[in-house]
Amino acid sequence: MMEFSIWDLIRNLGVGAAWTLGLSLTAFVLGGVVGLLVLAARVGPWPRLNRLAKAYIVVFQGTPLLMQLFLVFFGIALAGVDVPAWLAAAIGLTLFTSAYLAEIWRGCVEAIPKGQWEAAASLALSWGEQLREVILPQALRIAVAPTMGFSVQVVKGTAVTSIIGFAELTKTGSILANATFQPFLVYGLVALGYFLLCFPLSRFAARLERTFHARSH
Amino acid sequence: MLVRIDGLHKHFGANHVLKGIDLRVKEGEVVALIGRSGSGKSTLLRSINGLETFDDGLVEVDGERLHADQTDLRALRLKVGMVFQQFNLFPHLSVGRNVMLAPRTVRQTSVAECESLARAMLAKVGLADKFDAYPDQLSGGQQQRVAIARALAMQPKVLLCDEITSALDPELVNEVLATVRQLASEGMTLIMVTHEMRFAREVSDQLVFMHQGRVHESGDPKDLFAAPQTAELAAFLGAVG
Amino acid sequence: MAYQFDFAAVWAYHEMLAQGAMRTLALTAVGAGIGVAVGTLGAVVRAWRLAPFDRVFGVYVELIRNTPFIVQLFFIFFGLPSLGVHMSEWQAAVLAMAVNLGAYSTEIIRAGIVATPRGQIEAAASLALSRFEIFRHVVLRPALQRVWPALVSQIVIVMLGSSVCSQISAEELTFAANFIQSRNFRAFETYVVVAVLYLLLALLVRQLLLWIGRRFVVGRPAT
Numbered sequence: 001m002m003e004f005s006i007w008d009l010i011r012n013l014g015v016g017a018a019w020t021l022g023l024s025l026t027a028f029v030l031g032g033v034v035g036l037l038v039l040a041a042r043v044g045p046w047p048r049l050n051r052l053a054k055a056y057i058v059v060f061q062g063t064p065l066l067m068q069l070f071l072v073f074f075g076i077a078l079a080g081v082d083v084p085a086w087l088a089a090a091i092g093l094t095l096f097t098s099a100y101l102a103e104i105w106r107g108c109v110e111a112i113p114k115g116q117w118e119a120a121a122s123l124a125l126s127w128g129e130q131l132r133e134v135i136l137p138q139a140l141r142i143a144v145a146p147t148m149g150f151s152v153q154v155v156k157g158t159a160v161t162s163i164i165g166f167a168e169l170t171k172t173g174s175i176l177a178n179a180t181f182q183p184f185l186v187y188g189l190v191a192l193g194y195f196l197l198c199f200p201l202s203r204f205a206a207r208l209e210r211t212f213h214a215r216s217h
Numbered sequence: 218m219l220v221r222i223d224g225l226h227k228h229f230g231a232n233h234v235l236k237g238i239d240l241r242v243k244e245g246e247v248v249a250l251i252g253r254s255g256s257g258k259s260t261l262l263r264s265i266n267g268l269e270t271f272d273d274g275l276v277e278v279d280g281e282r283l284h285a286d287q288t289d290l291r292a293l294r295l296k297v298g299m300v301f302q303q304f305n306l307f308p309h310l311s312v313g314r315n316v317m318l319a320p321r322t323v324r325q326t327s328v329a330e331c332e333s334l335a336r337a338m339l340a341k342v343g344l345a346d347k348f349d350a351y352p353d354q355l356s357g358g359q360q361q362r363v364a365i366a367r368a369l370a371m372q373p374k375v376l377l378c379d380e381i382t383s384a385l386d387p388e389l390v391n392e393v394l395a396t397v398r399q400l401a402s403e404g405m406t407l408i409m410v411t412h413e414m415r416f417a418r419e420v421s422d423q424l425v426f427m428h429q430g431r432v433h434e435s436g437d438p439k440d441l442f443a444a445p446q447t448a449e450l451a452a453f454l455g456a457v458g
Numbered sequence: 459m460a461y462q463f464d465f466a467a468v469w470a471y472h473e474m475l476a477q478g479a480m481r482t483l484a485l486t487a488v489g490a491g492i493g494v495a496v497g498t499l500g501a502v503v504r505a506w507r508l509a510p511f512d513r514v515f516g517v518y519v520e521l522i523r524n525t526p527f528i529v530q531l532f533f534i535f536f537g538l539p540s541l542g543v544h545m546s547e548w549q550a551a552v553l554a555m556a557v558n559l560g561a562y563s564t565e566i567i568r569a570g571i572v573a574t575p576r577g578q579i580e581a582a583a584s585l586a587l588s589r590f591e592i593f594r595h596v597v598l599r600p601a602l603q604r605v606w607p608a609l610v611s612q613i614v615i616v617m618l619g620s621s622v623c624s625q626i627s628a629e630e631l632t633f634a635a636n637f638i639q640s641r642n643f644r645a646f647e648t649y650v651v652v653a654v655l656y657l658l659l660a661l662l663v664r665q666l667l668l669w670i671g672r673r674f675v676v677g678r679p680a681t
């Protein structure tokens with residue numbers, strides 16, 4: 001058994017936390033981009049695509065993130081490509097994030113009065129222009145708080161990628177717990193790490209929510 | 218003929234809302250649509266610029282035809298402007314930007330040109346000084362005049378107005394009516410749904426009385442007001458005074 | 459050569475999958491039962507600002523909501539034994555789910571309680587109902603009614619999250635899947651089937667709980 005000082009633990013966990021942060025940011029940004037496409041498919045004037053996007057959202061919200069990661073991991077492997085864990089993790093978490101963000105944003109888009117679409121439409125704006133110029137700028141205002149709130153779920157979601165072998169904070173913690181025989185301390189530190197990442201985000205989201213409500217009443 | 222509507226039918230589920238509407242509007246003509254609530258006035262108006270689909274019939278505006286199952290509405294909407302009861306200004310844009318948006322995105326006019334166009338349109342409705350204000354800083358009457366300026370900036374061939382004074386406090390109605398009257402005198406083609414009977418009589422060239430999804434009676438407003446031919450119109454005019 | 463899908467290799471284990479699904483349901487039922495009970499208690503304590511317990515629940519809620527479920531699970535299963543608290547895989551899984559749901563439902567139910575109109579309580583008090591009766595009939599039940607759909611969503615989320623309990627060898631649905639794919643070497647097919655099973659479970663549990671909500675929480679027969 002190796003000797004680990006508490007500082008060794010913290011340093012190693014810090015590296016894991018950096019990967020957690022990197023994966024979270026990647027999934028959040030890419031998930032946002034894909035989510036915007038899913039949103040467009042979900043609310044656009046194309047009935048078939050609407051149903052498809054709806055099914056996409058139901059599937060990703062109705063199955064465990066772990067299954068999604070397994071399916072990405074083993075699905076790509078079927079094509080004979082060896083997938084590194086980080087890539088499977090990034091793809092899986094991006095898809096997961098996109099479905100949730102699309103659904104959150106759909107709520108925001110639908111909160112915009114129908115008259116706004118109609119006014120834009122009667123000015124001969126195309127559907128895309130209506131969305132881009134009139135609806136999204138307004139929906140964005142209401143979307144900020146719940147989107148920030150969901151970022152906490154993304155950070156926590158990254159912990160599941162430890163199971164497919166991505167060496168983020170939880171995986172690093174598991175390895176250290178086994179090596180040091182100090183699971184209580186190590187998992188305590190791991191939890192603390194997540195808390196330090198998530199708590200400010202939660203607080204920020206809650207504050208945005210309050211200021212938004214204060215302004216709109 | 219600027220606007221031609223032939224045999225327009227529309228159902229909302231089992232509810233047969235438009236039962237074969239025929240309407241002709243000449244260039245420069247002002248048409249007032251009147252009728253009881255639920256008679257299909259808004260539905261007819263909204264069919265003319267494709268906000269409402271219809272099941273059968275034809276709409277033609279300045280040579281642009283619209284069929285029952287058509288999805289490409291751009292060409293038609295370039296010729297048809299619309300003003301709504303609830304103004305529907307874009308709250309995230311300044312008054313000037315509201316007016317500039319469509320010329321900018323749809324016609325891709327340069328910013329400088331759009332701006333001078335917007336200023337001209339706002340001046341026309343008497344709001345030149347509100348260019349940088351936001352919609353929520355304006356009174357209802359001012360907002361509605363901005364909405365008119367916004368529609369005019371696309372230089373439509375015909376302007377549709379759906380009860381554009383109904384959401385206004387009584388003391389603000391006249392400023393909007395004055396704007397419409399001015400447009401009419403400048404030769405703008407207007408189709409307006411209105412409950413302002415006196416205004417309809419003064420300004421319109423053709424009065425169309427809708428009843429249960431049909432054009433029940435139409436013609437010269439002076440004649441119709443003086444001597445309604447049908448019992449329904451007589452009753453309606455009696456009721457609204 | 460294109461990959462040949464072989465779902466028969468998964469069907470061969472259908473009994474094991476059915477058993478896994480039942481266990482996931484059982485885990486969810488027990489975890490959700492305890493979790494909602496904890497949440498109700500926490501909500502009352504928080505809504506009524508019962509010092510010092512409101513602070514305790516406040517910290518609990520923030521700690522749980524800002525850390526991943528899997529870390530909570532590992533902490534309970536691997537960490538607590540160092541303090542002499544030993545548990546079976548099953549007990550740890552149930553405890554983790556209950557603790558997790560307890561925190562979320564504290565906040566959900568609290569929102570429902572806080573939304574109780576003042577007039578309702580005053581009206582009830584003027585009818586000479588006891589404080590407990592007022593609480594039960596005028597505060598808690600309407601609060602649960604208000605937030606029941608949110609609570610149901612959260613229970614479904616916890617059920618789907620229980621998938622990671624396979625990592626401490628709690629024998630639920632994902633555990634069964636992991637076992638099966640190690641035998642039939644058909645990982646993709648196995649996980650597709652199991653993902654579909656989870657989806658069905660999620661829809662089923664949601665409908666069932668919404669029905670229960672209409673039938674029992676609202677307090678009048680479903681129509």
Ligand SMILES: Nc1ncnc2c1ncn2[C@@H]1O[C@H](COP(=O)(O)OP(=O)(O)OP(=O)(O)O)[C@@H](O)[C@H]1O
Pocket residue numbers: 229232234252253254255256257258259260261
């Ligand atoms: N989106 C809709 N879905 C279902 N039915 C509708 C819809 N819009 C209108 N209707 C129905 O169509 C009929 C005509 O409505 P419309 O709005 O055209 O009447 P209107 O003459 O404009 O009445 P009002 O004076 O009240 O504005 C009514 O019976 C109305 O209930």
Ligand SMILES: [Mg+2]
Pocket residue numbers: 258259260379
């Ligand atoms: Mg109407």
